[in-house]
Amino acid sequence: MNGAMLFGLVAAALVGVGLYGLIVNPQPLRKILAFNVIGSGVFLLFGVIARRGAAAGLGGDPVPQALLITGIVVAFSATAIAVTVLLRLFEETGTTTLASAVPPPAAGPGPGQDQAGE
């Protein structure tokens, strides 16, 4: 087994670890973090595939590597939106629980701010 293959196995394990965290952590922020762990596992796996495609004097196949850079930036964009939505939810309701039985707010919905995000 060579080094690239070892990283391939680590990548597979990271996807598993992230999936476990996504399911068992009740906090949304931890779910976002776990999702990023899954994402980095997928990226690493793709990086291993790029490394195996080394040819023409290049250390790795540049096409998957270029796609990875795009992927990392897009994953950051999605994380930024998710974290912002979460912070806004906390600001509005004072809680971030995902439980289905949410205690009703004291005085109905917020004053006309429900459409603010549309």
Added chain:
Amino acid sequence: MIVDAVYAAPALLILSLGIYSTIVRDTFSATVGFIAYGLLLTVAWVQLHGVDVALTEAAIGGGLTGLLLVRASARLRPTEALARAEAPGGAMRLLAGLMAGGVFVVLAIAVLSLPDPAPTLAPQAAEHMASLGVGNPITAVLLAYRAMDTMLEAIVLLLALIGVWSLAPDRVWGGRPGPRYNADPEGILAFIARVLPPVGIIVGIYIFWIGADHPGGKFQGATIVAAMWLLTMMAGLADAPPINRRWVRILLVAGPAVFVAVGVAGALTAGAFLGYPEGWAKPLILVIEFALMPSLALTLGLIMAGTPERPAAP
């Protein structure tokens, strides 16, 4: 068979830190672990001969994403106690563990049975690099063969910023993002925020400029410049601009707009959207990179600054 320690050590550390940030009780510790995890991943990328990816992972994957998570975990600290009470029971954990283990086994089998010799597009990418006048094969791919991805990526960042802004409450719409930071003006943070940015901005622009021929590029460079801006903001030396300022809006769309304009010009002169006429590839790639860099730095900085929280008033 024994694997070389330069592969085994980072692999083991990455896996341990990934597990740590997933299962540790305290959310703040988890986010700090995630930053270390991101930095260690860059070592793996260097081992995999993906130095460009390593730079992106360090700057965006570990750095900016990590900062987002750390700051959010500090704000969400009051929710910790309630969340602990919601932790699922043993049966649920066991099922989740079995499922995660199953996914790992399937992926591991897939990794071990990858085709040999591996399929590759490297020869095709290398073949046309000379005609593009670009020495870095990844820049060549990003701006020539897969320019559409790069354009959409810049637009995705812009859409993310619009998404972040659109969460602003009505009363502060058009106002300044995030809280006003008040650091001790004599403190270490303010000191670093004065000393580091001149160096950081030069490093950022260097990584941007070198990207044509060596590892680096606009996204990595723009992230470093944006990080320097964030540092001065967090030290209270600078403030984020109100988001309704015209110069902010113009600078944000300038880069993607130039990219689209070059693409449309390519459709007219070279017969394909984002095609470059013969001999014009290098100058046009430079035009796109130069136009995108400031827009990207501002977009990343404002995404990190967050939703408007204060009215724009003077």
